[in-house]
Amino acid sequence: MTLTPVDMDAIRLSAKVAVTATLASLPFGFLAAYFLTFGRFRGKSVLDAMVNLPLTLPPVVIGYLLLLLLGKKGWIGSLLDQVGVRIVFTWQAGAIASAVVGFPLLVRSVRIGMESIDEKLIQASRTLGANWHDTLLTVILPLSVRGIVAGSALMFARSLGEFGATIMVAGNIPGVTQTMPLAIYEYASSPGGERAALTLCLVAILLSCAVLVFHEYLGGKLARRD
Amino acid sequence: MELRATVMKSFGGFSLNADITASGTRLGIFGASGSGKSTMVNLLAGTESPDCGSIHLDGECLYSSRMKINVPPQGRRIAIVFQRPHLFPHLSVRGNLLYGFKRCAPGNRKIDLGSLAGILKLEGLLERGVNNLSGGEKQRVAIGRAMLSNPRLLLMDEPLSALDDELKFQIIPYLRTVCEEFGIPFVFISHSMIEMQLMADSVLSFENGSCTAMTSVEDLARRSMGKSQVGYINLLRVGKPLRSNGLNVYAWGGGELFISAQRDVAEGIFELSSRNIILFKKHPEAISARNLLRCRVSGTFAAGNKVGIELDCGGERLIAEVVREAASELEIREGAELFAAIKATAFRHLA
Numbered sequence: 053m054t055l056t057p058v059d060m061d062a063i064r065l066s067a068k069v070a071v072t073a074t075l076a077s078l079p080f081g082f083l084a085a086y087f088l089t090f091g092r093f094r095g096k097s098v099l100d101a102m103v104n105l106p107l108t109l110p111p112v113v114i115g116y117l118l119l120l121l122l123g124k125k126g127w128i129g130s131l132l133d134q135v136g137v138r139i140v141f142t143w144q145a146g147a148i149a150s151a152v153v154g155f156p157l158l159v160r161s162v163r164i165g166m167e168s169i170d171e172k173l174i175q176a177s178r179t180l181g182a183n184w185h186d187t188l189l190t191v192i193l194p195l196s197v198r199g200i201v202a203g204s205a206l207m208f209a210r211s212l213g214e215f216g217a218t219i220m221v222a223g224n225i226p227g228v229t230q231t232m233p234l235a236i237y238e239y240a241s242s243p244g245g246e247r248a249a250l251t252l253c254l255v256a257i258l259l260s261c262a263v264l265v266f267h268e269y270l271g272g273k274l275a276r277r278d
Numbered sequence: 279m280e281l282r283a284t285v286m287k288s289f290g291g292f293s294l295n296a297d298i299t300a301s302g303t304r305l306g307i308f309g310a311s312g313s314g315k316s317t318m319v320n321l322l323a324g325t326e327s328p329d330c331g332s333i334h335l336d337g338e339c340l341y342s343s344r345m346k347i348n349v350p351p352q353g354r355r356i357a358i359v360f361q362r363p364h365l366f367p368h369l370s371v372r373g374n375l376l377y378g379f380k381r382c383a384p385g386n387r388k389i390d391l392g393s394l395a396g397i398l399k400l401e402g403l404l405e406r407g408v409n410n411l412s413g414g415e416k417q418r419v420a421i422g423r424a425m426l427s428n429p430r431l432l433l434m435d436e437p438l439s440a441l442d443d444e445l446k447f448q449i450i451p452y453l454r455t456v457c458e459e460f461g462i463p464f465v466f467i468s469h470s471m472i473e474m475q476l477m478a479d480s481v482l483s484f485e486n487g488s489c490t491a492m493t494s495v496e497d498l499a500r501r502s503m504g505k506s507q508v509g510y511i512n513l514l515r516v517g518k519p520l521r522s523n524g525l526n527v528y529a530w531g532g533g534e535l536f537i538s539a540q541r542d543v544a545e546g547i548f549e550l551s552s553r554n555i556i557l558f559k560k561h562p563e564a565i566s567a568r569n570l571l572r573c574r575v576s577g578t579f580a581a582g583n584k585v586g587i588e589l590d591c592g593g594e595r596l597i598a599e600v601v602r603e604a605a606s607e608l609e610i611r612e613g614a615e616l617f618a619a620i621k622a623t624a625f626r627h628l629a
Contacts (some may be wrong), residue, residue, distance in 0.1 A: 172364040175325045178351040179358050180427045181381030190377075194368040
């Protein structure tokens with residue numbers, strides 16, 4: 053069982069895509085969870101539905117919609133094209149696909165953390181002189197760290213396995229956009245590739261285990277701090 | 279402190295309709311649960327907004343629906359001590375205490391951590407986390423946190439009701455001393471008459487979402503004697519016991535008071551219900567009650583079907599209650615001399 057340079061590229065790329073997607077989503081996910089938990093505004097249920105939609109839509113549909121949006125003739129793609137930026141069929145497109153698919157998982161976890169915060173703590177902080185963004189940073193953020201950690205781990209793991217949306221919007225170009233699941237798919241569908249496919253499967257299992265163990269470790273550490 | 283509020287607020291079938299003018303440094307808000315006390319607290323602190331009306335504190339407008347003014351909570355400088363401590367679990371005792379202090383304009387910082395920690399006896403706890411403190415320690419930290427934000431008004435929303443009796447009367451002296459020491463006016467909210475008597479001078483009472491005029495605590499206590507199950511609660515302040523042999527003997531009203539109390543009860547406040555005082559017109563020869571006090575009637579008042587009798591016992595004041603028939607039979611009128619018998623076990627130590 054050996055890994056070829058192409059396999060190594062796929063592993064590296066998967067990690068890069070998952071890390072980028074998770075880190076880039078964190079601030080937005082945190083804010084979305086905040087508004088969905090504490091906000092009182094019109095159209096809250098619409099925002100809720102929008103955030104959760106990718107959870108129920110087939111990833112291929114998401115990928116196709118992203119392709120339409122980011123492609124040369126799409127709303128965003130045409131604007132970016134004017135400044136000479138191309139997104140589709142790059143690893144960044146893979147990261148965007150992963151971010152969209154994983155976003156509801158992140159928001160849900162953070163929300164569960166926020167909903168468990170005692171509302172009186174927020175009232176206390178406000179009457180002690182903190183304005184809303186001060187309260188957000190000094191009370192709500194530290195008290196939802198466990199939800200954020202859980203959500204990030206979930207989203208990272210989901211991004212590592214992203215297939216349908218990625219292949220639509222980023223393609224399957226070895227060394228450029230070919231992440232682990234895409235490489236496994238290619239090995240499995242070509243004759244004699246079973247062994248290589250299995251090797252990468254093993255790597256995927258190990259990575260997933262590592263994420264879960266790290267998540268447990270961090271969760272335990274945070275629980276002890278309380 | 280001068281407070282003027284005319285507010286209306288409806289939600290879930292309940293409506294609050296209060297028109298308040300109050301002044302003084304020790305104000306009480308009294309009422310049963312569900313009478314609108316806590317809603318009033320939230321409206322004053324700004325964590326909720328009235329449907330309409332206005333709120334003025336010391337001449338400054340905090341809320342006015344007509345002028346579209348609504349000062350946010352952080353701009354009002356009104357701190358709250360809640361029913362439960364609600365300390366920030368991710369901060370140490372010091373971090374909790376300083377939360378409001380750091381957010382207070384330097385010009386307003388009159389109370390500092392050092393002097394406050396001394397009064398609340400928190401010096402040894404500063405570096406500890408808040409999750410392993412005892413109930414009393416937590417509530418003391420909550421009081422300190424509110425005081426250190428250097429508020430111009432402190433709202434205490436039933437700060438004692440989550441504590442057991444013993445702890446409750448341990449916390450009261452802290453509440454009184456910090457507010458007196460630093461000259462912070464407060465509004466004390468409670469449904470307990472005895473807490474009101476211990477904490478406030480004048481009271482606004484709330485009933486079914488509306489508020490009656492301001493009265494003194496004494497008037498309120500006398501008026502509610504008729505309805506109350508426990509009668510009027512006399513509070514007796516005594517010094518160190520003169521001697522102790524089974525019964526503690528205290529100097530009180532120019533004579534001696536025999537109280538059956540635990541040995542370690544040194545000084546403080548005892549409560550005595552008006553129902554536990556028996557009145558005699560003449561000196562009874564022999565009686566099992568350990569206290570027989572000669573006293574003079576200094577006033578009477580009607581409360582329901584009972585008559586409250588204000589007694590002057592060597593300069594100290596006691597309120598006793600009797601039914602109307604008994605009052606006329608004993609020919610009780612101002613200036614009459616009576617004997618009051620009180621069992622040594624009728625007293626309860628508070629603080």
